[in-house]
Amino acid sequence: MRYLIVFAGVAGSAAAQDLPPALTDADFHPVNRLEAELGQLLFYDPILSGNRDVSCATCHHPAFGTSDGLSLGMGDGGIGLGPDRVADPDNLPEQRIPRNSPALFNLGAKEFTVLFHDGRIEVDPDRPGGLRTPLDADMVTGFASLLSAQTMFPVLSADEMAGHYSENDVAQAVRRGTITGQGGAWDIISGRVAGIPAYADKFIAVYDHIDDPAQIGFTDISNAVAAFMELEWRSDNAPFDAVLRGEASLPEPAATGMALFYGDAGCSTCHVGPFLTDHQFHAMGVPQIGPGKAERFESHASDLGRFRVTGDPADLYAFRTPSLRNVALTGPYGHSGAYADLRAFLIAHLDPVAALDSYDLDQALLPDLAVDDTRGFADSAAIAAAVTVDPVTLNNGALDALLAFLDSLTDPNAEAGVLGIPDTVPSGLTVARMPEG
Numbered sequence: 001m002r003y004l005i006v007f008a009g010v011a012g013s014a015a016a017q018d019l020p021p022a023l024t025d026a027d028f029h030p031v032n033r034l035e036a037e038l039g040q041l042l043f044y045d046p047i048l049s050g051n052r053d054v055s056c057a058t059c060h061h062p063a064f065g066t067s068d069g070l071s072l073g074m075g076d077g078g079i080g081l082g083p084d085r086v087a088d089p090d091n092l093p094e095q096r097i098p099r100n101s102p103a104l105f106n107l108g109a110k111e112f113t114v115l116f117h118d119g120r121i122e123v124d125p126d127r128p129g130g131l132r133t134p135l136d137a138d139m140v141t142g143f144a145s146l147l148s149a150q151t152m153f154p155v156l157s158a159d160e161m162a163g164h165y166s167e168n169d170v171a172q173a174v175r176r177g178t179i180t181g182q183g184g185a186w187d188i189i190s191g192r193v194a195g196i197p198a199y200a201d202k203f204i205a206v207y208d209h210i211d212d213p214a215q216i217g218f219t220d221i222s223n224a225v226a227a228f229m230e231l232e233w234r235s236d237n238a239p240f241d242a243v244l245r246g247e248a249s250l251p252e253p254a255a256t257g258m259a260l261f262y263g264d265a266g267c268s269t270c271h272v273g274p275f276l277t278d279h280q281f282h283a284m285g286v287p288q289i290g291p292g293k294a295e296r297f298e299s300h301a302s303d304l305g306r307f308r309v310t311g312d313p314a315d316l317y318a319f320r321t322p323s324l325r326n327v328a329l330t331g332p333y334g335h336s337g338a339y340a341d342l343r344a345f346l347i348a349h350l351d352p353v354a355a356l357d358s359y360d361l362d363q364a365l366l367p368d369l370a371v372d373d374t375r376g377f378a379d380s381a382a383i384a385a386a387v388t389v390d391p392v393t394l395n396n397g398a399l400d401a402l403l404a405f406l407d408s409l410t411d412p413n414a415e416a417g418v419l420g421i422p423d424t425v426p427s428g429l430t431v432a433r434m435p436e437g
Contacts, residue, residue, distance in 0.1 A: 018262040020274040022244035023236040027274070028109050029145070031231045037419060038202045039228025042221055044432060045425035047192050048155055050163035050170035051076060051091075056151075056225065057432040059101045059160070062415050065329030066104040066233055071337030071364040072096040072290045075160035078367070081432055087369050091167075095291040095371060097159050098303065100337035103330040105414070106275055106323060107147050108230025114279055115150050117319045117335040118293075120309050122146070134309075139180055142219030148226035152218075156185060186218030193221060198426035232418050235325050235411040236274075243408075244274065250408055253397070257405030260398060265350075266389075267402075276324035276409070281306040283318045283386035285352025286334035287359045288376030289366075301375035303336065317379075317386040326414045328407050332365050336376075340365040343403060351391035353384045 042048065046055045054075050059068045061081060069082035077093030078085045087093055099117050106112070113123040124132040129140035131149050143149040154160040156174050162185070165175035173185040180186060193199045193216060200213035203220060210216060242248035243258075250258055261267040272278050283305070292301035293308060306315035319335040327333075332340040339345035344363055348355030357380075361373060394402070421433055 018268065019244060020272070022241065022246075023109075023274045027111065028106075028234055029230060031108065031227050032206070033231070035206050035224050035227040036231040037228075038199075038206050039224035039226065040232070040419045041199075041202075041422055041425050042193070042225050043228050044422055045427050046429045047196070047425070047427040048189055048221070049076065049161040050168040052427075052429055054078075054161050055429075055432055056154070057421075059097070059154075060104055061432060062417055062421070063434045065326055065331075065414065067101045067330050069331070069365070071100060071332040071340060071366050072098070072373075073101050074367060074369070075154075076158065076163040081434060083365060083367075086367050093159065093369065094164070095159060096366070096369060096373075097157075098291050098293050099335050100332060102322065103326065104229050105233045105235040105325045105411075108145075108226070108234060109275065111273065111275060111279070113146060114320065115146060116153075118306050118309050119281060119320050121150055121153075135179075142217065144219075144223040145226055147229060148219070148222040151222040151225055152186075155189060190216050190218050190221060192427075196426045228419070233414075234418075235414055237413055238325070238411045239408040240405075241411075250405070252404075253401035254404035254408045256398075257401035257403065258408070260394075260402055261405055265392060265394065265398070265402060270321045271324050277321045279321065281315060281318040281320055283316065283383070283388065284349060285317075285356050285383055285387040286319070286336055286348075287338040287356055288379050288383060289336045289338050289361060289364055289373050290376065291371070292376050301372075302379050303376070305335070317383045324406065324409055326410050328410050329414060337364060339363050342406065343399065346399065346402060346406075350394060352387045352389065354391065356380050356384050 043056045046052050048055065059073050059075060060066050061068060064082050070085065073096065074085055074087060074093050075097055077088050077091045079088045080086055102117065115121050121131065121133045123130060123146050128137035129143065131140045131143065131146060133140055133149065135152070139152070140149060156162055156179065158164060158171060162171045162174050165171045170185050170188050173183065173188060178184045194213040200216070203210050203216050207220060210220065239248065239250060243250055249255065270278050270280070270282055288301065288303055292303045294300050294302065304316055306318040307313070328342060331342055333342060333345040338359065339348060340363060366373060422431060425431055
C-alpha cells in the first residue's frame, strides 16, 4: 500500500500545465432555441411513458443534479420524486432500475461520443446512422445526435418508462418486439404527441420537414428533447472555470485539493480534460447492489459492465469514467449508486479492494421494495480481482481538501438551468417538481 501524507498548505497549487484548457462555445454544438423549448415540454411530460405517469424528469431532475437522488431508481410503479419516491402499492415495480441514473450535464459537448455506464451507444461513422447501438441498423436513422439517440432506450424499458405489457399499448408493442413502423412502440408514442394540437403546432413551427401532425416521428421527439438537454445543462460557469480562464484562483483548502487531484492523489489519471473524464472504462471495484444487468430469462444479479458490449475479458466490471462536473450535486455515486455520500465514495475509490471487503448496504439510498439487493455481493471477489489501480491513503485534511476542490466544480446555475421547469405541459399531465415549502 502506498501512503501519502499531506498537511494543510504543503501541497501548493496545481501546475498550470496540468490544467485543461478553458471551455468555449466551440466545444459545444449550437442549439436551436425554439427546438429546445419544445424539448423542454416533452422532457417534463409523462405522455412519453407507457402508463403516462413517468417523464424524463422523474429520473433526471434538476433538484437532484439531473439524476434522481437514489442509488437505484424506480421508474414505472413509483410515486413521488427523489429520495421520497416510494413503490406504488397498486402497481409494484418488478425490480429497481439496474443502474444509477447518470447526470446530464454537458452531454451536448462535442467531446461526448459515448454514453451510458457501459458505453453501449457510441458515435461510429462507419455504422448506419453514424451510431453503434445494440439495436438493429434501421432503428438508428433519423436521430440528429448521439444524445438524441440515447432517448430510445428509456421509453422501451419496462422498469423505466414503458411499464408492464399487461398495462398499456406501448409495453405490449415492446413485448412483441415491434419498435419501429406502424403500430410500433415509437409510432404509438409519436401518435400520442401528434394528437395534442399544441404539440402539433410547435412541431410544425420548429421543423421544416413537418407540415402535418401525422409526419411527427419519434426521432423528431428525441431530437427536440436532446436540444433541450444541450441548452439546459451546459455547465461551464463553476469556480473551477474561472481558474481555467485565468480570472481567479481557488481559496484554501480547494487549492490544495486541486494540487492533490492533479498530483499525488492520481485522480487526473482518469478524470482529465475540461469535463474531467477520459470517456474510457475502468474497473474501480464499485460494489454490485440491486438486480444487476440480467436478461429476463437469467436469474443472476451480476453487472459485467463494458464486457457486455465488447465481450473482451479485459473489460469485465469496467464502467465509464463519469464527468465530475457538479459532482457534489449528483449523488449517489458509482454505476450501482452504492455510495450515497461523496466522502465515503472518495475513500472507497482510493482503496477499492478494501472498500469492497467492508461494504454494507447502509451506505446506499434505496426506497423500500421487497427485493434482495445483496445478491450481487456474490461477485465481490471477481470485482476485486478486476481492479488494477494501486491504493492511496490520504489523511482527513487531504480528504477535506479534495472534497473542497470537487465543490469548486459546482456551477451556481446548475439547478436553475436556462429554461427551468415548465408550469404545465400540453398533455395536461402532472409535471414532476419538488413540493413547495
